[in-house]
Amino acid sequence: MKKLINDPSDVVSDALRGMELAHPDLLRVDHENRVVFRRDAPVQGKVGIVSGGGSGHEPMHGGFVGRGMLDAACAGEVFTSPVPDQMQAATAGVYSGAGVLHIVKNYTGDVMNFEMAAELVAAESGIEVATVVVDDDVAVTDSLYTAGRRGVGTTVLLEKIVGAAAEEGRPLIEVADLAKRVDDAGRSMGMALTSCTVPAAGTPTFSLGEDEMEIGIGIHGEPGRRRVPLAPAREVAAMLVEPILADRRYTDGVICFVNGMGGTPLIELYVVYAEVAAILEKAGIGIARSLVGPYMTSLEMAGCSVTLLQADDEMLRLWDAPVVTPGLRWGA
Amino acid sequence: MKKLINDPSDVVSDALRGMELAHPDLLRVDHENRVVFRRDAPVQGKVGIVSGGGSGHEPMHGGFVGRGMLDAACAGEVFTSPVPDQMQAATAGVYSGAGVLHIVKNYTGDVMNFEMAAELVAAESGIEVATVVVDDDVAVTDSLYTAGRRGVGTTVLLEKIVGAAAEEGRPLIEVADLAKRVDDAGRSMGMALTSCTVPAAGTPTFSLGEDEMEIGIGIHGEPGRRRVPLAPAREVAAMLVEPILADRRYTDGVICFVNGMGGTPLIELYVVYAEVAAILEKAGIGIARSLVGPYMTSLEMAGCSVTLLQADDEMLRLWDAPVVTPGLRWGA
Incomplete structure (x- = not known):
């Protein structure tokens, strides 16, 4: 460890x-x-x-x-x-x-x-x-x-x-x-490239082969929908966004949140964001606001999740309102 | 990869x-x-x-x-x-x-x-x-x-x-x-628990045993001062802060920056921050401002660096001034 x-x-x-x-x-x-x-x-x-x-x-x-x-x-x-x-x-x-x-x-x-x-x-x-x-x-x-x-x-x-x-x-x-x-x-779905180790346990929560990833994983490493071979970010984005779009109707005004699981660096999260944005554009869904970064992590797990929130005008106004915390800060 | x-x-x-x-x-x-x-x-x-x-x-x-x-x-x-x-x-x-x-x-x-x-x-x-x-x-x-x-x-x-x-x-x-x-x-020193992989290379930049870490590493995985066995955060903090304090005189008014290398989650950076703050307190050096997070990463490398900046009043005022960027944002 x-x-x-x-x-x-x-x-x-x-x-x-x-x-x-x-x-x-x-x-x-x-x-x-x-x-x-x-x-x-x-x-x-x-x-x-x-x-x-x-x-x-x-x-x-x-x-x-x-x-x-x-x-x-x-x-x-x-x-x-x-x-x-x-x-x-x-x-x-x-x-x-x-x-x-x-x-x-x-x-x-x-x-x-x-x-x-x-x-x-x-x-x-x-x-x-x-x-x-x-x-x-x-x-x-x-x-x-x-x-x-x-x-x-x-x-x-x-x-x-x-x-x-x-x-x-x-x-x-x-x-x-x-x-x-x-x-x-709001709807979300996540994926992991690697496991993570709870300090008190000292060994990885689960194991994942060198060539596979877990789609639909939970934030404690709970099993997801399926294990699949590694795939390009473009396909990973589709595997996360399509189930979300199948579950709820989205129109313009979405807050699009690409979250890092803790071990994935920002450069990769931006690669994923570009693919998520492309899928939404193709589906005719306009992004009103975005958030990209490791905001809800699972220790050092490598992976990401996508959250789409269909925000109304009130929610967007409140999203833009000042916030002063260690993790999110703007407008004041 | x-x-x-x-x-x-x-x-x-x-x-x-x-x-x-x-x-x-x-x-x-x-x-x-x-x-x-x-x-x-x-x-x-x-x-x-x-x-x-x-x-x-x-x-x-x-x-x-x-x-x-x-x-x-x-x-x-x-x-x-x-x-x-x-x-x-x-x-x-x-x-x-x-x-x-x-x-x-x-x-x-x-x-x-x-x-x-x-x-x-x-x-x-x-x-x-x-x-x-x-x-x-x-x-x-x-x-x-x-x-x-x-x-x-x-x-x-x-x-x-x-x-x-x-x-x-x-x-x-x-x-x-x-x-x-x-x-x-300003003075800094960093360390790594793991290597990282440049995408075009496809294999780790260097290798590090399961029980060792590299002290003084560069942000591209360049060799540091020495490889040592894994140690508690308390000792790691000392290995980074002591060479900085030996290199320059510090008094009150320090900006203390604990940086994550990309693969280390925030919970660990706060553990390190507590240890760095304890060393500075013992040395009679007051921290005026702090920054904790992955701001200068090395892909997915696990590790951290410590930077101490002896800020004068002008620097502190400018540090507090509004900034609106994707990575740092406050005061506006």
């Missing part, structure tokens, strides 16, 4: 220390509960936006904490759901009277723990919590850790758009409704 | 197409000359800032084109210097009467070709060109492709700071002087 870490059991706490030291202007970290908070949380009168999940997907979610996006993110162990205690601490820490939205990727552990946390804070502190479960992965229905579709790339776009709406002071009911509309409008 | 590409000989042109399609609001690409231009170049009255080098280091340099940073970047083949024709096209395309600064990393091919281009545009078009050669790598003196120290991480910081000065309308002589001061104030 070749990794820039200390003791494998300290990876998450070491990385959280690094994040806090690198971004003291934006974040503070509750190290006991492993929650990354926006530095000025709770923000008076604002709906609190909380997300979280297993670590190993950085910058998601801790890197999306800051003005215009998340108020707090719970960091689980690598590829492991955070526990309800963490989510309670996050929820209580961002609550300022306007309610809290939980953004949960559809993995059984995450869904169960966020649900339990929401019930506990409601019962103990009367905090009103709404929840959106993101389930945008068209690759498979039901998977190793999931009933229904997995929650993947749309999560990044949703956290940005919904975070901007909360920043405008919109009430919880509207913010939660918007979140559900964004989830409905 | 597992890469998301089409024909290996098309990687650079495919990636440039992707960049232009993904960032039409910021960039346009001269595909014939393989130059990425700021969309509104030339900017009247502003010193033009031009950089460039071999591809495979993305987002450097094309991803740093935009308001407050570069006006143009020349993309060579992977790990190969651009040719003087490209640099001439870039220089002429950003010239608006106020002169042009070439930012050149110290590799023999780049230095020679930028020099030739500067002479040609001066002779043919009377364009005044100043040049800064970045040579900040403390690992080795003289190397496979370099006489003197190699130009590495300080380049990213220099392009940001000097780009901000040019954006303020400062004259060429001041912009060039600032560039030299930034180069003088």
Whole structure:
């Protein structure tokens, strides 16, 4: 295992220390509960936006904490759901009277723990919590850790758009409704050229031959649709985009997100982006905005995913709104 | 070779197409000359800032084109210097009467070709060109492709700071002087856990055993100081920071840049950042600003580099100034 870490059991706490030291202007970290908070949380009168999940997907979610996006993110162990205690601490820490939205990727552990946390804070502190479960992965229905579709790339776009709406002071009911509309409008599919190694395990999560790749893989290395021989980026792009277009109708106004899985460099992501854009152009679908880079990673896995979000005018306006986080930053 | 590409000989042109399609609001690409231009170049009255080098280091340099940073970047083949024709096209395309600064990393091919281009545009078009050669790598003196120290991480910081000065309308002589001061104030050192594969070659540039890493490596896989057994991030950080601190005196006001080589995920870079920050704190050196992420990559190489820039108040102010590029963006 070749990794820039200390003791494998300290990876998450070491990385959280690094994040806090690198971004003291934006974040503070509750190290006991492993929650990354926006530095000025709770923000008076604002709906609190909380997300979280297993670590190993950085910058998601801790890197999306800051003005215009998340108020707090719970960091689980690598590829492991955070526990309800963490989510309670996050929820209580961002609550300022306007309610809290939980953004949960559809993995059984995450869904169960966020649900339990929401019930506990409601019962103990009367905090009103709404929840959106993101389930945008068209690759498979039901998977190793999931009933229904997995929650993947749309999560990044949703956290940005919904975070901007909360920043405008919109009430919880509207913010939660918007979140559900964004989830409905987004579809994703991913692929891997290589496996990845969970530090505590020390050996690759799965194995993949020198000449093959996995299409439709999950962000923890869960099996996808099929293993196929290596193919040019042009064909890989088609293998990811066609199932998305077959699943939902798209017209102009799409946010096109080509995500890197952690071990794939940017030069390759731009090659893929060019092919995705060509497919969409041929299908008569106009791209309104784009995002290219490693925003939702799977440790050092080589590969990529494509997310297409059919954004309406409101979503595009909120996408363009200022955001100041370690991982996404513009307009301010 | 597992890469998301089409024909290996098309990687650079495919990636440039992707960049232009993904960032039409910021960039346009001269595909014939393989130059990425700021969309509104030339900017009247502003010193033009031009950089460039071999591809495979993305987002450097094309991803740093935009308001407050570069006006143009020349993309060579992977790990190969651009040719003087490209640099001439870039220089002429950003010239608006106020002169042009070439930012050149110290590799023999780049230095020679930028020099030739500067002479040609001066002779043919009377364009005044100043040049800064970045040579900040403390690992080795003289190397496979370099006489003197190699130009590495300080380049990213220099392009940001000097780009901000040019954006303020400062004259060429001041912009060039600032560039030299930034180069003088920056030192870097890098390491690799794995090799990388140039697409046209198809096999790894060098080989590294399962239990070893290379300390002091160059960004094209040039040999470093020594090969050593794998070690915890804490020791790796010391192996990179100590030679930097031995080479130059640092006090408060440092910009601390932990760079990923392309195949190392962000979670590990934050682990390294925490260790670098601890060493600096122990040495009584205050960090004023930080940058953590894959900004100057070596294809899919796993590894990192550390750059410490002793910034004065002017440099910090220019670092904080607005920048709007695909790779670095804030304040606007």
